[in-house]
Amino acid sequence: MKRSNRSSNFELLRIIAMLFIVCHHSVLYGLLNGSVGIQGGNPVPNQLWNTTFTGQVVAMFGKAAVDIYVMISGYFLINSKTDLKKSLKKVLFLLAQVYFYSVLIYLVAVHFNWVNPNDPTVLSQAFLPIIYNTNWFATEYLMLYLIYPFINASLHSITRKQHYALILIGVFVFSFIQMIFPNFMTYGSYGFLTIFVLFYVIGAYFRMYSIRHEKLVGCTLFMGGSLILVGILYYYDVLAKTTNNQQYYSRGFSFAGQYSLIPLLIAAGLVMIFKNINIGSNRVINTISATTFGIYLIHDNPIMEEILWKHFLNVPALYLPNSKPFLKSLIIIVPLVFVCCSLIDYVRILIFNLVSKIYLKVKNHVKC
Secondary structure, eight states: OOGGGSOSHHHHHHHHHHHHHHHHHIIIIIITTTBTTTTSOBOOOGGGHHHHHHHHHHHTTHHHHHHHHHHHHHHHHTTSOOOHHHHHHHHHHHHHHHHHHHHHHHHHHHHTTOSOTTOHHHHHHHHOTTTTTSSHHHHHHHHHHHHHHHHHHHHHTSOHHHHHHHHHHHHIIIIIHHHHOTTSOOOGGGHHHHHHHHHHHHHHHHHHSOOTTHHHHHHHHHHHHHHHHHHHHHHHHHHHHHHOOTHHHHHHHHTTSTTOHHHHHHHHHHHHHHHTOOOOOOHHHHHHHTTHHHHHHHHTSHHHHHIIIIIISOGGGGOSSSSHHHHHHHHHHHHHHHHHHHHHHHHHHHHHHHHHHHHHHHHHHHHO
């Protein structure tokens, strides 16, 4: 089914999830960049406690958004026919998008002297983006796409109870224990793929089976998870301020991390909510949704992380004792980044479609 004709409930959720991700990056690479409040670095002065906490709350849905994207993939792909040719074609198409933006951003950055064109790291990330994990989500998602037919075959061969038990085991081992004991497992490079498979399996369950009072359960998970996460962030941030132990900031935010149970519950709740929302097929929503992967590839490129948040928008300058300037700016910054990147990717889609049409015409002409 073409995206333009697809029901728009999950397409709208993709858009919301990407807005969450842009908010997350505005804090991670902008407001609190280099601060203990997120990922370690410079100490957080007590007078900046309020803004640090506010930034963490703004950023806390970022990893839940990643969970949402993979769950939606599981929801739609679980009943797709296992066609190796079709799967490889999709992988090649995604690879083309990744390389298109990776090389294009590098060329633009070189033109404007944003980077050293001979830097080995920059060159590797630009021309070998999958190998050097330039966009980690794209790399893991491509790996997931290579193995999803085998996941589908496995899930269709087990009962509902077995599927449910598999989810419980996966959530307990790879999310709950990891949230409580961060050093329980050292995942290495395969860690994200492991958790992506879990999200995929959960999304597939939502498609294959109905859940009693699903919308109510979804609202409970989303609202409950959000409130619990805010409470945890507040608790650990207060500890950090009163004890002057900076590690409490990063420990608190780890509960919003990719392996934490709470973002998983928030994501599952939103998927259940939007599964039961019927808004028909909206061409505008579906068109914008088609650009969300491009929005990610553009604004989360390593070169753009530095240029966009620190130089163009100068978000670190909003790290002030009063959090209101950041919140007011956020209302403008996030939609602006989203819209600009969406428009760029819309042009990319037109270019790819044109190239595809030319290729098909030449191919048919050669056959004749």
